[in-house]
Amino acid sequence: MSIEEARERRRRVVELTQQGRSAAEIARELGVNSRIVVRHRSAAGVARQKAPLLTAEERDWIAAARADGMPSTWIAETIGCHPGLVHRIAQLGEEEVSAWRSEWLRIRRNPVLLALHREFAPPTRRSARSARVA
Numbered sequence: 001m002s003i004e005e006a007r008e009r010r011r012r013v014v015e016l017t018q019q020g021r022s023a024a025e026i027a028r029e030l031g032v033n034s035r036i037v038v039r040h041r042s043a044a045g046v047a048r049q050k051a052p053l054l055t056a057e058e059r060d061w062i063a064a065a066r067a068d069g070m071p072s073t074w075i076a077e078t079i080g081c082h083p084g085l086v087h088r089i090a091q092l093g094e095e096e097v098s099a100w101r102s103e104w105l106r107i108r109r110n111p112v113l114l115a116l117h118r119e120f121a122p123p124t125r126r127s128a129r130s131a132r133v134a
Contacts, residue, residue, distance in 0.1 A: 013040040017047070054081065059089055066090035071100055074121055 009030060016026045023041070027034040041047060054062070058079060065075050072090070076083040107113045 010040045010044060013037055014044045014046050017041055054079070054085070054089070062086055062089045071104075073104075077121070 009032070012030060013026055016029065021029075023034040023037040026037045030037070062075055062079070066072070066086070072083045072086040075086045079086075107117050
């Protein structure tokens with residue numbers, strides 16, 4: 001590979017990075033190892049822009065749902081994020097988390113409450129996948 005070809009590849013890596021493409025995507029397109037893409041990015045001083053995890057509307061909805069008493073796990077399943085993110089957004093205290101864990105144990109031990117939970121809780125990703133397979 002000539003120096004000019006290497007410069008062109010670096011320029012292309014920077015361009016694709018600025019379009020928001022991942023290192024793996026760029027590597028596939030250019031036919032190189034993703035580690036080379038990372039090195040070119042580093043040398044050029046550019047990094048992939050990460051999209052925000054949640055929109056402002058989703059964050060507001062999380063805060064409102066928590067204020068209404070919806071469990072963090074339900075919120076996380078509805079939005080498709082990790083419950084820890086919901087905890088951080090809603091700034092749940094240890095007491096509230098502990099109270100929900102106690103409540104969840106009570107629900108799991110009571111067959112009637114568990115059946116109601118399964119009926120009304122949003123579907124988990126696992127159950128949604130198995131429903132598509134079936």
